Amino acid sequence: MTRRQQPTAWLMLAPVLIVVLGAIGYPLLRTLYLSFTDSRLTGLSQVPKWVGLGNYQHALSSPDFQAAAWHTAYFVLVSVGLELILGVLVALLLNQKFVGRALVRLLLIVPLALPTIVNAMMWRWIYNPEFGAFNALLTQLHLIGDYRSWLGEPGLAMNMVIVADVWKNYPIITLVVLAALQFIPKELLEAAAIDGAGAWTRFWRITWPGILAALSVAMVLRTIEAVKVFDIIYVMTRGGPADSTKTLSFLVYQEGFSFLRLGSAAAYAYLVVLVSVLLIGLYIVLLRRQERAT
Amino acid sequence: MSPKTLRGVQTSLLYLSVLVLVVSILAPVVWLLISSVSSTNALTTVPLRWIPDALDFSRYKALLSQEPSGFGETFLYALRNSLGAAFGATTISLLVAIPAAYSFSRFGRIGLLYGVLATYMIPPVALILPLYGILAALGLLNTVWGLALVYCTILSPFVTWLLKTNFDAVPVELEEAAAIDGLGRWATLLRITLPLALPALSTATIWAILLSWDEFFYALLFTANQNAKTLPVTIADFAAGRAVDYGLICAAGVLAAFPPILIGFLLQRGLLSGLTAGSVKG
Numbered sequence: 001m002t003r004r005q006q007p008t009a010w011l012m013l014a015p016v017l018i019v020v021l022g023a024i025g026y027p028l029l030r031t032l033y034l035s036f037t038d039s040r041l042t043g044l045s046q047v048p049k050w051v052g053l054g055n056y057q058h059a060l061s062s063p064d065f066q067a068a069a070w071h072t073a074y075f076v077l078v079s080v081g082l083e084l085i086l087g088v089l090v091a092l093l094l095n096q097k098f099v100g101r102a103l104v105r106l107l108l109i110v111p112l113a114l115p116t117i118v119n120a121m122m123w124r125w126i127y128n129p130e131f132g133a134f135n136a137l138l139t140q141l142h143l144i145g146d147y148r149s150w151l152g153e154p155g156l157a158m159n160m161v162i163v164a165d166v167w168k169n170y171p172i173i174t175l176v177v178l179a180a181l182q183f184i185p186k187e188l189l190e191a192a193a194i195d196g197a198g199a200w201t202r203f204w205r206i207t208w209p210g211i212l213a214a215l216s217v218a219m220v221l222r223t224i225e226a227v228k229v230f231d232i233i234y235v236m237t238r239g240g241p242a243d244s245t246k247t248l249s250f251l252v253y254q255e256g257f258s259f260l261r262l263g264s265a266a267a268y269a270y271l272v273v274l275v276s277v278l279l280i281g282l283y284i285v286l287l288r289r290q291e292r293a294t
Numbered sequence: 295m296s297p298k299t300l301r302g303v304q305t306s307l308l309y310l311s312v313l314v315l316v317v318s319i320l321a322p323v324v325w326l327l328i329s330s331v332s333s334t335n336a337l338t339t340v341p342l343r344w345i346p347d348a349l350d351f352s353r354y355k356a357l358l359s360q361e362p363s364g365f366g367e368t369f370l371y372a373l374r375n376s377l378g379a380a381f382g383a384t385t386i387s388l389l390v391a392i393p394a395a396y397s398f399s400r401f402g403r404i405g406l407l408y409g410v411l412a413t414y415m416i417p418p419v420a421l422i423l424p425l426y427g428i429l430a431a432l433g434l435l436n437t438v439w440g441l442a443l444v445y446c447t448i449l450s451p452f453v454t455w456l457l458k459t460n461f462d463a464v465p466v467e468l469e470e471a472a473a474i475d476g477l478g479r480w481a482t483l484l485r486i487t488l489p490l491a492l493p494a495l496s497t498a499t500i501w502a503i504l505l506s507w508d509e510f511f512y513a514l515l516f517t518a519n520q521n522a523k524t525l526p527v528t529i530a531d532f533a534a535g536r537a538v539d540y541g542l543i544c545a546a547g548v549l550a551a552f553p554p555i556l557i558g559f560l561l562q563r564g565l566l567s568g569l570t571a572g573s574v575k576g
Binding site: 008009010011012013015016017019020023024025026027028030031034041090093096098100104105106107108109110111112113114115116117118121122123124125126128130131133136139140147167224227228230231234235248249252253256257262265266268269270272273276280283284287288 | 315316417
């Protein structure tokens with residue numbers, strides 16, 4: 001770059017940097033500061049006291065936080081895991097030749113484009129304990145005797161939320177994998193088949209390495225999203241029953257906006273950020289590797 | 295088994311799997327549609343009859359008519375707010391992101407670009423408390439403008455990233471020719487690069503609108519009434535109400551889902567390129 005172009009380069013970057021520093025950087029630092037104080041969200045202007053790591057110590061030893069961390073981990077592992085498995089399987093299916101393939105691929109857009117809140121509301125209605133379609137279907141098929149409260153039983157609710165989340169989000173993985181599959185040379189697969197490699201061998205030796213890079217980027221991105229999970233929980237269960245679906249984001253929301261304890265809410269939030277930053281780092285490393293490869 | 299019957303079995307298995315897939319995708323959505331046009335009576339009958347005797351479009355009429363203090367008024371205000379926030383945020387984000395993406399593409403500083411991208415993924419819970427304070431201080435709580443500004447924190451890093459990868463594909467030679475003809479950097483961007491990157495620009499626009507349309511967390515916390523409540527917040531309100539008409543909530547859901555699904559169908563190719571923030575060349 002010539003010296004003369006430097007000012008233009010920075011001038012062009014300025015607006016985005018102002019947004020990033022002002023609306024993300026500053027709040028991020030401000031939250032960090034709050035997490036070391038006992039600030040409260042009240043009308044009274046009281047001077048917040050510095051409490052050092054007190055909020056963090058309290059958070060890590062609090063059963064509420066530990067439970068929420070476990071619920072979040074469970075949600076992330078199970079939903080992203082299922083999305084990966086389903087996503088790849090459906091992509092392999094849609095990579096076969098059959099009548100109407102283009103139409104079925106188009107259908108994948110429906111869950112994907114359905115707004116998150118509408119998805120949550122739709123499944124809540126399907127799971128309705130008195131009139132829900134899920135209960136009706138299972139009883140009419142004689143699979144269950146009586147209607148059940150799918151979102152009302154602590155051991156069950158989280159799994160039902162996960163089903164709703166997976167239904168909406170696995171098509172992302174499918175579309176990404178489908179795109180990657182187009183770059184695998186057909187000749188390679190055919191040659192391997194002629195050499196006597198079975199379908200299983202061909203998948204693990206040729207297809208899997210071909211989709212791995214795109215799949216891992218998509219997986220980390222889904223994980224980052226799943227760690228933040230809030231919307232679907234808010235509409236489907238509000239963290240219940242018996243707090244069994246209360247995730248970290250929901251805990252921060254309650255601590256800050258229901259109990260008005262900003263200090264400890266900020267500490268909870270920062271513990272979520274810590275996990276996210278590790279994932280974001282991983283995402284960027286994978287992305288850079290893939291950018292260089294293509 | 296002869297090769298011919300084996301092939302036959304394989305084909306039937308393939309079509310069976312496709313059938314299961316199609317049903318699993320369509321069943322929940324079709325039930326949403328049916329629920330929205332069934333009478334409340336039909337929906338609350340046990341055992342459930344799946345197909346309603348008569349189609350009842352009264353909820354759609356109720357939601358789309360401006361009866362004072364009815365569901366329609368609430369819904370239409372929410373629609374207005376959602377549109378305002380989405381288009382406001384998208385416009386600002388594009389204005390902010392286009393020069394930045396161009397600068398990253400032509401002058402480098404990739405490290406900084408990844409830094410910008412990273413901010414887009416920061417969990418909102420870490421920003422929400424100070425942002426609340428900022429909006430309150432600016433008098434922008436419970437306004438569509440405030441919401442649009444907050445959405446820029448999500449949209450502008452994302453759009454910058456998406457556009458940068460696409461600006462990379464515009465040949466530098468064209469710009470050099472323009473420079474020789476005496477065109478400055480800004481003029482080159484406006485007259486040469488942007489027209490060539492028009493498809494990418496429309497993809498970025500669509501993604502920005504879809505992301506704002508879907509946003510819930512900020513909207514829930516920064517809005518209080520029909521002055522600024524968006525569709526997702528309003529639908530969540532409907533769903534949480536005590537005396538609920540399930541069909542009405544479903545109809546509201548259908549109306550809110552219709553625009554993004556239609557856009558998705560029309561622009562399926564462009565949609566893909568934004569899915570993983572440019573990690574797949576769509």
